Amino acid sequence: MEKPLSPRSAAKRAAMLDAAQRCFLESGYASTSVDEVATRAGVSKATIYAHFASKDDLFGAIICRRCDDQAEGLSSLTLPDSSEARTILTAVAQRLMALFLAPEVMGIYRIVIAEAPRHPELAKTWYEAGPLRGKQRLCEVFDDMKRRGMLDFVDTRRAVDAFISMLRGECFHRVMIDLPPNPHFTVEATIETAVDFALKAFAPSQG
Amino acid sequence: MEKPLSPRSAAKRAAMLDAAQRCFLESGYASTSVDEVATRAGVSKATIYAHFASKDDLFGAIICRRCDDQAEGLSSLTLPDSSEARTILTAVAQRLMALFLAPEVMGIYRIVIAEAPRHPELAKTWYEAGPLRGKQRLCEVFDDMKRRGMLDFVDTRRAVDAFISMLRGECFHRVMIDLPPNPHFTVEATIETAVDFALKAFAPSQG
DNA sequence: CACAAACTAAACTAACCAGTTTAGTTTGTG
DNA sequence: CACAAACTAAACTGGTTAGTTTAGTTTGTG
Structure with missing residues (x-):
């Protein structure tokens, strides 16, 4: 099913996808012109249409590539092997926040x-390649913590x-709509608040 | 500072804003043409440019009108006068979810x-007219509940x-990106989960 | 009824855009 | 070196767009 792409072609293709992604994230889908993508990729417009059937198809290819990257990144995600619920939840929250706030991820979002x-x-x-898989992975982590009596x-x-969702609060929201950060809602504060609340809400009953 | 707009002008203006809003929500900013707004508003294009300096200005006018509406809606928000934390939080959550999921609000978002x-x-x-004001209002409610010993x-x-943020979970997310609803994450389930967790996380210490 | 403000349809400018075509060039391979 | 695949610049098609202009019509008001 995979095409045996020549290395030259593959490089051009990657350049086109990179340029297109930058253009789409900067200007949005409708306002991006294929001519500009071609110029930024250092490629002729005809070459773009030799690789992609349409502007729509090019857009789709970007989302798919992003999905592949995400899937790879998720499977290689490691967590500390601690017996402290706070330690594990904090590590999870830090990784998730870094992911959510990464400019490329935010732009695609x-x-x-x-x-x-x-x-x-x-x-x-x-959605299925990104958020859904991430949640499934996190479900395993949570189930494991429940089994070990760390959470309930x-x-x-x-x-x-x-x-x-608690991680996607004011801090995340402000980045998303390009507002200056609020010192009361830093990344660290968001993580701490979410972990604190989770520890209380999911505290195993004593006994 | 207010213009004494003739009733005829005001009606036309409202028609233009209504049509523009529908167009923008349907097609996005870049893909909406001023000609189509004019047609849908039953107005000539020259009239649009007599009322608004540019397409950008028209867009801004829509956001501002939405902000005014939101501010009005917020100030008239009433809550049950209960001594049960669950009752109040559930009422708050129901109103917020209804607001978040309203097609018009979602479209603007x-x-x-x-x-x-x-x-x-x-x-x-x-942001300042909508989410920020809403949060300020909710801060008053929470502070009041804390004063009455219902939350901590x-x-x-x-x-x-x-x-x-807990209300803006999977259910909200799916509506936002046009995915079919997931029966495990209904509006009711989202509200119940958020209220349950909040009651545990904000439970006042006994004594 | 007269007058001015607001409106109308329609044409127009000057630019932009998706996608195709053409004629010629570069590049890897046998 | 010969050949085919991939590429290039540039022109072209048919269509759209923001915003302006013009000449004429509707409308409320004194």
């Missing part, structure tokens, strides 16, 4: 939200969802 | 996120932020 009404299949692909909750998926 | 990099002033205006927390703003 913004554009997926913006284009979801016009490109629902892409939104679905992105009724429904794993809802607990994980609540924990992740 | 999507477009503000999408256009934030290109229209940071508008994002700021929207160290930092009001962080507690409120965490509570609101």
Whole structure:
């Protein structure tokens, strides 16, 4: 199923995808012109249309590449082997926050939200490869902590969802809509608050 | 400072804003043409440019009108006068979820996120008139509950932020990116989970 | 009814864009 | 060196767009 792409072609293809991603994240889907992508990629427009059927197809290829990257990054995610719930939750929260706030991830997120009404299949692909897999992975971690008596909750998926959601608070929101950071809602404070609340809400009953 | 707009003009203006909002929410900012707004508003293009300096200005007017509406809606928000923390939190959560998921609110939210990099002033205006005011209002509610011994927390703003964020979980997310609803994450389940966790995390110490 | 403000349709400018085509050049391979 | 695949610049098609202008019409008000 894989095409045996010549190294020259593969390099051009990567240059096109890089340029296109930068353009789309900067200007949005509709305002990005294929001519500009070609110029920024150092490639002729005809070459773009030799690799991609349409502007839409090029857009799709970017989302898919991002998904592949995400899937790889997730599987190589390691956590400290601690018996302290706080230690593990904090490590998880730090990794998630770093991921959420990475400019590239944030840019893709913004554009997926913006284009979801016009490109629902892409939104679905992105969601399943990214957020959904991340939550599944976190469910395993939470289940493991429950088994070890470190946490307690009724429904794993809802607990994980609540924990992740607390990380996407004011701090995240401000970055997302390009507002200056609020010193009361730093990354560190967000992590600490979320972990504190989770430890209380998921505290195993004594006995 | 207010213009004494003739009733005829005011009606036309409202029609233009309504049509523009529908267009922008449907197609996004860049893909909406002023000609189409004019047609949908039943107005000539020249009239649009007599009322608004540019397409950008028209866009700004929509966000501002939305902000005014939101500010009005917030001040008239009433809560049950209960002594049960669960009752009050559930009522708050229900009102917030209904607000978040309302198609118009969701549409504006999507477009503000999408256009934030290109229209940071508008994002700021929207944020301060909407989410920020809402959080301030909720801070008062939380402080009041703390005073009455119904809840306990160290930092009001962080507690409120965490509570609101839990409402913006998988259910909200799916609506935002046009994915079919997940029966495990209904609106009711989201509210119940958030309230349950908040009650545990903010439980006043016995004594 | 007269007058001015607000409106209308329609044409126009000057630019932009997705996608194709053409004719010629570079590049790896046998 | 010969050949085919991949590439290039540039022109071109058919269409769209923001914003302006023009000449004429509707509308409320004195």
